[in-house]
Amino acid sequence: MGIKRILDALLGRNLFNTSKLKPLVNLAIDRIPMLKKKHKVRYTHARNDVTELLKLGEHERALIRVESVIKEQNMEDAFVIIEIYCHVLLERVMLIQKHKVLQSTFGKEFVARALELRNNCGVHPKIIQKLSPRTPSLESKMKVLKEIAASEKGITLRLESDHASEKKEGSIELHSLCEKLCESESKKASKKYRDAVAAAVEAFESAAYAYAAAAAAARAVIELSARTTESHDFDSDDENPLSMINP
Known part of the structure; x- marks a missing residue:
């Protein structure tokens, strides 16, 4: 020590x-x-x-x-x-x-x-x-x-409205798909099946339609996200904003 x-x-x-x-x-x-x-x-x-x-x-x-x-x-x-x-x-x-x-x-x-x-x-x-x-x-x-x-006076941001419009378009597409799916399900539910075979066939067709509708909804979301990403990438590739102010 x-x-x-x-x-x-x-x-x-x-x-x-x-x-x-x-x-x-x-x-x-x-x-x-x-x-x-x-x-x-x-x-x-x-x-x-x-x-x-x-x-x-x-x-x-x-x-x-x-x-x-x-x-x-x-x-x-x-x-x-x-x-x-x-x-x-x-x-x-x-x-x-x-x-x-x-x-x-x-x-x-x-x-x-x-x-x-x-x-x-x-x-x-x-x-x-x-x-x-x-x-x-x-x-x-x-x-x-x-x-x-x-x-500052006389400045109105347009960023929020642009993003809101894109989201609104995507939500409208999804809402329309959901309405079609619900309408089809309600019509099929009102039918009276004659036997078990007919009921099974209708159930299979309903499941296939639901899968197609879900795939279409997912595709709409992916396309909306891709458009938003491309817009941000395009803005990030532009020249330095300071060059516009101080040439």
Whole structure:
């Protein structure tokens, strides 16, 4: 144990130094406002780009560009949370020293189990959400896009109406198929079968018709989904929306 402690002291392992922690945390606190300002400028530029695209009527491209708005806003929010935690760390730095005293007294196993008993000991969920590399969902992009459009006069989004019309067409097709199936079933149910053979034949024909109707409904859904996917792929292959604003 004596040799291990000497090596840890020489290599700087498992050693907590308050005099080094405070200057580093203060340095981080001083740098965070600069980083927040940097992402604020990017956020403003991205939002202005979305506004210009909406004014030009390029609503599909504005929906793509709004991802940058969400990303920069999330980064700015994450730095706000990190700054708060840095101040908390400076105020509670003495607790870390007491944690080391408990470790030397009761052992590492006791300290590890004590930490596991507490809730929310890991990374803050909001930090994970704000710094996530995942692409924002369509709902979140539409929400931000509506907020930007509402802040400007004379802009009416057409994205929601287009998607609603496509869904309405598909629902009408499915509804008509279901009505035909129900009408046929009601007519067949009103017949009186003369014997068991006739009843079996009618049941087989009814099952075949139901299978055909279900296949047609599934085909209509697949075609509707394919049209929607092709429209999104076509928009994603277009040129960069910024080229229309800043040639």
